[in-house]
Amino acid sequence: MSLEIPWVEKYRPKTFDDIVSQNIAINNLKEFIKNPNMPHMIFAGPAGTGKTSTAMIIAESFLNRENLSVNLLEVNASDTVRIDFVRSVLKNFVNQNLISDSSLKFVILDEADNIPGQVQQALRRIIEKASLNIKFILLCNYINRIIDPIISRCAVFRFVTLPKEKIIERLKHITKKERLQIPADKSEKFFELLFFISGGDLRKAINTLQMSVSLELLDNLELNEILRISGFMDEKTLKDLTMAIKNKDFGKSREIINSMETLDSRNFIRQLMEALPRVNINLNEIPILRSYIGEIDYRISLGANEKIQVSALLAGIIENIE
Secondary structure, three states: OOOOOOHHHHOOOOOHHHOOOOHHHHHHHHHHOOOOOOOEEEEEOOOOOOHHHHHHHHHHHHOOHHHHHHHEEEEEHHHHOOHHHHHHHHHHHHHOOOOOOOOOEEEEEEOHHHOOHHHHHHHHHHHHHOOOOEEEEEEEOOHHHOOHHHHOOEEEEEOOOOOHHHHHHHHHHHHHHOOOOOOHHHHHHHHHHHHHHHOOOHHHHHHHHHHHHHOOOOOOOOHHHHHHHOOOOOHHHHHHHHHHHHOOOHHHHHHHHHHOOOOOHHHHHHHHHHHHHHHOEOHHHHHHHHHHHHHHHHHHHOOOOHHHHHHHHHHHHHHOEO
């Protein structure tokens, strides 16, 4: 067993056939890239579904190791791609002479949907003026955040959420390769827990598996400890909170929230959503409540105080208890 290399890199797919459960996109891409005059591409879909791995497989299928580092620019656009970057680094890369006339150059922009609109306009002009030897691959979770002029110049491939059984199958494959000893009586619950924590993100599931090993949590396999470390409520805390909500005890609910050492609001909301069926919510109010939960989540994403918003959410739920 080796913990020196991140397992998401160690077990990153190397060929199209290694990509998990994206048959439609991959089968189309296999045919698509046979033509070196292919247009630019957008890969859209949830996190951890194979978009980055697929983009790298495409680049590596055209570029050998010697010119991969020279003819490939891979950037996390969320942090890096601002107007200065587009006008200097990106423009210079696109305009550099190719190593050979037959070589392609690839620009892979991860999290492209986080590039500000004004910067996307500048990026659009770069894409428009790029030679046929330059291929852009934009990766995004939400394609509606990419401006239409860029979308119209790209072939769009959609990546779907990975099914539970495929994620667990991959985790078991890594477990076998790393020769991990997981208590047989807790094995299935462990993999179910990794899937729940991941929210369908295979990369996150693999990282959680490696974290569990590095923190030596597999010996006794304390599942609640894995939940807490991953930013979720343990089973007892969730049970106590559910009971307080069911009893319409807002004070007790707030007391439980305030007692939590760390509060990851997104994870908290996920757990609370799954617990709603247990607290006798008026069925007619569930659509309204889901809309309210979305509003709370949006406020938090804009920087609102997490505990205040979570308290407001609890009050909203309790108000709709039958």
